[in-house]
Amino acid sequence: MTSEIVRFFSVQIALLAVVLVLHTYVGLHIIRRTLIFSDLVLDQLAAFGALAGIGLGIEYGTVQSYLSSMVAVLFGALLLALIKSKSRAIPREAIIGIMYAMALVASLLLGDKLRGGEAYVTKTLAGSMLWVTWPLVCVTTVVYIVLLLFHYRFRHKFIGLAENPQMVKNEKLWDFLLFTTQGIITVLIVPIAGVLLAYAFLMIPAAIAAMFTKKWAGAVVIGWTAGFIACLIGLCSSYFFDLPYGPSLVLCLGAFFIAAVIVRCLFSNNKLFA
Amino acid sequence: MLPIIQILGLPFLACILMSSVLGYLGIHVLKREVIFIDIALAQTAAVGAIAAHLAFKVHGDSLLCYMCSLGAVFCVAAFYAIVREKLSQISLEAIIGISYAIAAAAALFLVGIAPGGHVHIQQILSGSLLWTGWRDIILSLLVFSVVGFCFYLFRNPLVRISTDYQRAYAGGPKTVLWDFIFYVLLGIVITLAVQIAGVVVVFAYLIIPATISAVFSSRLTVQLIVVWVAATVASIAGLLFAYYLDFSIGPAIALFLGCELIIAALISRFRRVLLLVH
Numbered sequence: 001m002t003s004e005i006v007r008f009f010s011v012q013i014a015l016l017a018v019v020l021v022l023h024t025y026v027g028l029h030i031i032r033r034t035l036i037f038s039d040l041v042l043d044q045l046a047a048f049g050a051l052a053g054i055g056l057g058i059e060y061g062t063v064q065s066y067l068s069s070m071v072a073v074l075f076g077a078l079l080l081a082l083i084k085s086k087s088r089a090i091p092r093e094a095i096i097g098i099m100y101a102m103a104l105v106a107s108l109l110l111g112d113k114l115r116g117g118e119a120y121v122t123k124t125l126a127g128s129m130l131w132v133t134w135p136l137v138c139v140t141t142v143v144y145i146v147l148l149l150f151h152y153r154f155r156h157k158f159i160g161l162a163e164n165p166q167m168v169k170n171e172k173l174w175d176f177l178l179f180t181t182q183g184i185i186t187v188l189i190v191p192i193a194g195v196l197l198a199y200a201f202l203m204i205p206a207a208i209a210a211m212f213t214k215k216w217a218g219a220v221v222i223g224w225t226a227g228f229i230a231c232l233i234g235l236c237s238s239y240f241f242d243l244p245y246g247p248s249l250v251l252c253l254g255a256f257f258i259a260a261v262i263v264r265c266l267f268s269n270n271k272l273f274a
Numbered sequence: 275m276l277p278i279i280q281i282l283g284l285p286f287l288a289c290i291l292m293s294s295v296l297g298y299l300g301i302h303v304l305k306r307e308v309i310f311i312d313i314a315l316a317q318t319a320a321v322g323a324i325a326a327h328l329a330f331k332v333h334g335d336s337l338l339c340y341m342c343s344l345g346a347v348f349c350v351a352a353f354y355a356i357v358r359e360k361l362s363q364i365s366l367e368a369i370i371g372i373s374y375a376i377a378a379a380a381a382l383f384l385v386g387i388a389p390g391g392h393v394h395i396q397q398i399l400s401g402s403l404l405w406t407g408w409r410d411i412i413l414s415l416l417v418f419s420v421v422g423f424c425f426y427l428f429r430n431p432l433v434r435i436s437t438d439y440q441r442a443y444a445g446g447p448k449t450v451l452w453d454f455i456f457y458v459l460l461g462i463v464i465t466l467a468v469q470i471a472g473v474v475v476v477f478a479y480l481i482i483p484a485t486i487s488a489v490f491s492s493r494l495t496v497q498l499i500v501v502w503v504a505a506t507v508a509s510i511a512g513l514l515f516a517y518y519l520d521f522s523i524g525p526a527i528a529l530f531l532g533c534e535l536i537i538a539a540l541i542s543r544f545r546r547v548l549l550l551v552h
Contacts, residue, residue, distance in 0.1 A: 031364055036310060036371035089488040090304070093367060094481060097309040101478050102532045108474065108525040196382070200375045207372055211363045244386030250379030257372055265360040 009235070011132050016231045018141045019189060019201060022148055024223035026182055027206025028216065032162045037096040038080055038179065039202050042186045043195045044103035045069075045076040051110055069187050076103070077179035081172050132192060140188055147181055159216060197246040201227070204253040208260045230256040281404075282513045285523060288406045288414065289513070292467045293479045293505030295418045298425070299460055300484030301497055305436040308367055311457075312464055312477045314374040315347055319465040321377050322346030324384045335469070343465050350377075351457035355450050358439070403471045403523045410470050417466055421459050432456055433494075471524055478528035479505060486538045504534050 030038060049072030050065050058064045076099070083095055151158060158178060160168040168174060182202075189198045205227030209219035234252035238245045303311055326332055326342035333339065350373060358366050425432065431452045435442045442449050467476045483504045487497035512527030 031368050034307070034365045034367050036367050087488060089492055090485055091307045091309070093307060093309045094304055094485050097477075097481055098485065098532065098535065101474065101481070101528055104474055105478075105525040105528045105532070109521055109529065112521050112525075196375060196378055200372075200379070203368070203372050203375065207364055207368055210368075211361070244383055247379040247383035247386060250375060251383055254372070254376035254379065257376070261357060261361065261369070264363065265357065 008239075011134060011137060012235055013232070015132055015137050015140065015192075016235070017228060018137070018144055019193075020205060020224050020227045020231070021220070022144050022151075022181075022185060023189075023201040024205045024209065024227060025148075025151065025216075025220050026178070026185065027202040027204075028210060028219050028223070029158065029162055029178060030182075030202065031206050031210050034091075034093055035080075035096060036203070037093060037100050039182065039186070039199050040195075041080065041096060041100045041103055042073050042076050042179070042183045043190060043199065044100060044107060045072040046183075046187050046190055047195070048072050048103055048107045048110070051107055051114065055110065055114055066187060070183070073183035073187055074180065077176055077183045080179045081176035136192065140192075143184065143188060147184065151181065155216075194246050197250055200250040200253050204230075204250075204257050208257055211260055211264045226256050226260070227253065278517060282517060284406045284408070284411060285403045286509060286513055287411050288403065288470055289509035289527065290506065291411070291414050291418055292471060292476070293483070293509060294502060295422060295463055296467060296476065296479040297483045297501035297505050298422075298498060299463060300480040300482075300501065301487065301494070302432070302436045302456070303460075303480060304484045304488060306439075307365070308370055309481060310367055310370040310374055311460065312480050313473060314370045314377065315350065315457075315461045315464045316468040316473050316476065317374050317377040317381065318346045318350045319343040319461070319468065321380045321384070324381055328384060340465070344462065347461035347465055348458060351454055351461055354457050355454035358453060359450050403475065406470060414466055414470065417462065421463055424455075424459055428452070428455065474528050475524040478531045482528075482531040482535050483508075486535050489535075489538045489542045504531070504538075508534055 030036065046069040049069035050060055052072070053065045053068035054060060056068075058068060079099060080096065083099070084092055085095055154174075154177075157168060157174050161171065161174055161178065165171055186198065189201070193201065205223035206219070208226045209223035212222055213219050230252040231249055234249035237243055237252070238248040303309065320343075322343035322345055323339050325346070326336075326339045330338055353373070354366065354370065357369055361369070431442070431448070432455075435449060435452055435456065439449070442452075464476060467479075483501040484497070486504050487500035490500055491497055508530040509527055511530040513523060515521065515530065516523040516526040
């Protein structure tokens with residue numbers, strides 16, 4: 001019994017530790033550039049891709065299903081990078097929000113004509129992180145390490161996009177690569193964690209960090225630490241008090257976020273956090 | 275009476291009522307760059323409704339349920355108004371986006387620990403525009419008229435804050451209060467509209483017509499005309515499309531609004547090319 005608990009927690013903690021590094025870093029880009037909806041666009045397109053796959057006779061959860069999600073997500077990344085309004089009256093976030101609505105509409109209309117579409121939508125919302133296995137952790141770790149190395153190698157380009165986009169050559173290409181990274185981690189993590197938890201992993205640790213520092217490395221460390229502690233508390237309370245898994249983790253992350261907002265509001269002029 | 279009018283008459287009336295208020299509010303939302311606000315407020319209202327359902331065992335359309343939804347929305351409105359003043363390190367849109375995730379998790383959590391609330395979540399997402407009754411029409415007419423009148427009465431401070439928050443904030447300490455009033459009024463409209471039509475249509479009515487109008491003009495009167503024409507045309511087209519091809523009404527209307535935006539963007543680009551040629 002004890003070894004079972006140890007095994008369960010070690011797999012979970014290993015996956016959380018790996019996932020939070022890249023999610024915090026990509027989340028920082030999303031928060032600092034105010035592209036909050038982009039994650040939902042990609043989540044929704046991944047779901048749409050799998051749903052279209054079901055329409056074509058591909059079973060959900062197979063390699064082909066992952067591939068059809070990936071195609072939809074790459075298409076989304078391309079659109080996110082290319083479509084920008086020239087008018088200052090229309091913020092980029094509005095365009096991205098409308099893309100999200102259209103992806104959702106496409107999924108709902110497709111679901112109207114597809115048998116079993118609703119059951120699939122529920123599956124993507126909830127995820128199945130309780131059944132995480134070591135092979136899955138290994139595959140995720142390898143992909144995440146490759147992506148992290150890529151981002152480290154070209155960090156000046158990606159950080160330039162957030163801080164000084166006029167100075168970056170081929171802005172649209174680097175934008176596309178950023179959204180593609182986000183897309184790959186979306187396709188990998190959504191079947192495991194569900195849409196909601198995946199979105200929370202990306203946004204909340206990064207937002208906590210962005211409130212306290214402007215440095216990128218420091219922000220990743222703060223975000224990872226806060227996110228990891230929150231997830232640990234969520235994981236333990238879910239396991240020992242038999243609470244719903246995903247929502248418990250998101251609510252713990254949310255509690256940390258609200259605590260951070262309160263601290264920041266109370267000490268808004270404090271030089272310690274400047 | 276023709277069967278098509280019998281079936282689609284009341285949904286069409288509901289669409290016209292909703293789009294006239296949401297279209298105007300959308301212009302504010304676009305200027306404030308708080309695109310997520312609709313989904314976040316709708317989700318917060320859902321948490322209030324589920325909490326009421328679990329605590330008092332009341333139905334989704336009871337008065338107590340509405341009150342709990344509104345109470346939750348008021349709390350979040352106050353949170354946004356205060357945070358916007360106090361927190362400059364991250365954008366309000368990020369805060370709103372995260373509060374959406376927390377509210378959605380809270381809803382799933384409440385449903386998870388005490389089953390029976392999932393019906394609310396389903397209804398909040400998809401709505402039931404086809405089953406709109408006279409009660410919905412009269413209630414929304416009353417509520418939207420009061421909110422519209424408030425917006426007319428307080429138009430100066432509300433427009434000032436939406437256009438330039440920093441300048442409005444420098445002008446007087448009441449900015450946070452006006453900001454709070456804006457989110458409360460928006461919350462009341464969204465809570466009611468989402469009950470009738472679901473999140474997808476409400477979001478589409480809020481953002482897409484306002485974006486189309488911003489493509490063509492920055493003057494409020496022109497924008498309002500474009501918003502209302504665009505919403506009415508898309509509502510008619512969406513209702514007919516859903517009726518004849520047997521699709522859900524909400525997503526069909528949102529689809530036509532999206533098509534209108536693409537056409538508007540093409541016209542705007544074509545016009546720019548023509549101007550360059552001349």
